[in-house]
Amino acid sequence: MDSKKGIIFTGAVIGILAVILVRFGNPVNMGICIACFIRDTAGSLGLHRADVVQYIRPEIIGIVLGAFMIAFGKKEFDVRGGSSPFIRFILGFVVMIGALMFLGCPLRMVLRLGGGDLNALIGLAGFVVGIIVGIIFLKSGFSLKRTYRLSKFEGYLFPMVNIGLFILLLTAPAFIFFSKKGPGAAHASVWIALAAGLIIGVLVQRTRLCMVGGIRDAILFKDTYLILGFISIFVFATLGNLYFGFYKLGFSGQSIAHADGLWNFLGMALAGWGSVLLGGCPLRQLILAAEGNVDSVITILGMSAGAAFAHNFSLASSAQGPSPNGKIAVLIGFALLLMIAYFNLEKDVKATVKGGVRVGTN
Template identity: 65%
Template sequence: MKEKRGIIITGAIVGIISVLLVKFGNPKNMGFCIACFIRDIAGGIGLHRAPIVQYIRPEVIGLALGAFIISMKNREFQAKGGSSPFTRFILGIVVMIGALVFLGCPLRMVLRLAGGDLNAILGIVGFAVGIYIGVFFLNKGFSLKRNYTLPDFEGYLFPIVNLGLFVLLISGFSMLFFSEEGPGSMHAPVWISLIAGLIVGVLAQRTRLCMVGGIRDMILFRDGYLISGFLAIFVFALIGNLIFGYFNLGFAEQPVAHTDGVWNFLGMVLAGWGSVLLGGCPLRQLILAGEGNGDSAVTVMGYLVGAAVAHNFGLASSTAGASDYGKISVFILLAIILVISILNSETLAGKKALGKSSSN
């Protein structure tokens, strides 16, 4: 699966499944969206009370469990963590807020473009700019330091939590929240969503599918392996949208999107920059967490809290555009991520900081 053919096949399957999930009930151009789905889960467990985005998305659960199952089968599961966990948590919040200003994660950005949403172009450009900035700091020695081997049970906790959440969903647990209108009310049947997530989770684990990694590797090494998977997602999702009549070319009247170009751009600058520092996009972090990576599990918790903060404080965009609070938050978070980038870069933090680091 490590050859390019494997990741292209994976991308084709993900693109097809994404369109089929829309056919079965998910919002248009949202067969998969890690940011949107984690936002819905945050609402589903009551972390925010935005009534139109509350649902326990089985796709996310399936992604984590699929990665867990296949990594256990292939003896690739490894519990590890301890690499600047709170910094990762903060970066997870930053990435999520940036994605919700844009209204989508990198995967949905590609799916939106495949559905004809031209607003995604500005998101892609911003995402690439954010990655380029992140790569600049990588070249300056940015590092969140090494992680450490942990007891296996530490790695089991994230899959266990996801399994427990699924049990609550199918049991009809009365304390969960479910949207009666809006994107949160639109979803494929539970078991179809779970199976779709499991399939994509297995394939993403085997191929290391990651759009951040794809663009980063193109910049650093001129390596097109990872980016070819997302090109395949685009092509096959585009074909599927054309077949089912979902394709709608233009900027206006796109599903769960806005036409505020500056903030589409800047939101994804945040998401791209933060994701490079974290070492992967939201999809990749979810897969790594399923493999036992505690640092990625902490990052996913940052996404969850970031989604709650975004909706509780009015930072997330709507179809009308970015909110005033959301615009202010983007500038604040850009300043925060700049500080994180500088202070964790060896050649920028100064020799004194380096000396302290090496003596610990």
């Protein structure tokens, strides 16, 4: 699966599964969105009370468990952590703020493009600019320091939490919230969504697919391996949307999207820059967490907190556009990223990036 054929196949499967999930109930152009689905899950647990985005998303659970099982079976489950955990929490928080300004993670950005949403082109431009800024800091010696080996049990906790979430989804106790309307109420059946997530988790773990990594490696190393997966998702999502009649070309009237170009650009620029500093996009963070990377678990907790904060304090965009509070939050996010990037420069470190993980050598 490390071949170019493998990454293209993975992208094709993700693109097709995303459209199939829409066919079976997920919102249009949101067959899979890591940021949105983490946000929905946070809402279902009561971390925010936006009643239109509350649902424990089985896709996330499936991705984690699929990646965990294949990593464990291939003896790639390696429990590590301790690399600037609180900074990673903040970075996860900031990436989520950027994603919810745009209304989607980098993966959904590609799927929106595949559905004809031209607003995602502006988001893509911002995403690339954010990645370029991140690369400048990587080349200048940015580092979040080394990781340390931790106990196996600590690595098992994240998959166990996801199993617990699945039990809550099936049993639906009174303290779990489920949307009756809006995007949270639009979902495929539990078992179809779980199966799709399991397949994606396995394939992405084997190929190391990463939305940020594809563009970063193409710019930094002229390596096109990861970006082929990015392109494949777009191509097959487009074909699937055309086949099912979901394709709608244009800027206006797009599903769960707004047409404010400036803030679509800035939202994805923020998400792209933050993801480069983290070493991978939100999808990649899920896979790393499933492989035993506790730092990525902390990042996901930061994303969950960011989602809750965004909806509790009216930071997230809506179909009507960005909120004033959201605009302020994005600007604060850029200031935070600049401080984190600057104060974690190591002038004597030469940086290399491989497989979504930054490695520093003295």
